[in-house]
Amino acid sequence: MAHTPVNHPARPIYRAIGGLTGLYLVAFGVLGLIASAGNEVLAQDDTTVIGQGTNVGFSLLSLLLGGAVLAGTVIGRNLDVVINQWLAYLIMALSLAGLAFIRTEANIFNFTVATVIVLMVVGLVLLMVGMYGKVGTDEEKEAWQKARLVL
Template identity: 75%
Template sequence: MHTPVNHPAQPIYRAIGGLTGLYLVVFGVLGFFASSGEPLLGRGDTQILGQGTNLGFSVFSIVVGGIVLAGTAIGRNLDVLINQWSAYLIMVVSLAGLAFIRTEANIFNLSVATVIVIMVASLVLLLAGMYGKVGTDDEHEAWKKARLVL
């Protein structure tokens, strides 16, 4: 009941979610080609768009971005669910990357710039997931009435 239904800017939020998924796919593909030939979870000096990456993180970005793009294409509130859960997953990865950035546990070879960019991407996906919900007029009225009750 707390997330808006039929928000006036819902198409914009859906497009923003799709663009975020597209960014993840493009970053992943560029990283995949730049780090091909290295170990899957190698700790090399590969950088794409100013962000550290390796083959494993590139594949992760391609998969998550592809899922977000598929959800955006399907719609029907599946994009809302996918955007929210993808945002949570990316947030966990970025926070773990930040916690282990200077240790051997940094399996995705993340840099501080990478952590910042994927954290922003996760927040954008979360925002798109929260404001992209579509429903009936009755659900919209119920949300408006619940919102006005203090």
């Protein structure tokens, strides 16, 4: 993708932001598991963590997604770029689906409006991190610079 920056000067900052986002998802998952312990996996009740609705199922999903983001951040080598971009799209689609089903029986993850907003922000942050974290050779950076100047 010629339009994606290669070796962006702020990529260490973006990588750190991605790691912090992964840590947030893991922390939310752990707190959600603690708060919803003893409930059904897909319970639709008033369990909230950090102002967001959750249940055991969504807490486990948050742990899984956060672990994937953290693993990508630790491994690096552009694997974090791929993981962050794909998970960003997945999380944003999940938040939009949650918004569509928020007042129905299909709200299996016990979403609230706050949960939807936070998930959308997390997805956008991961997308930004994925777009500016790419590392490449000098030739790839030069090709990106030339493509950027053409526009």
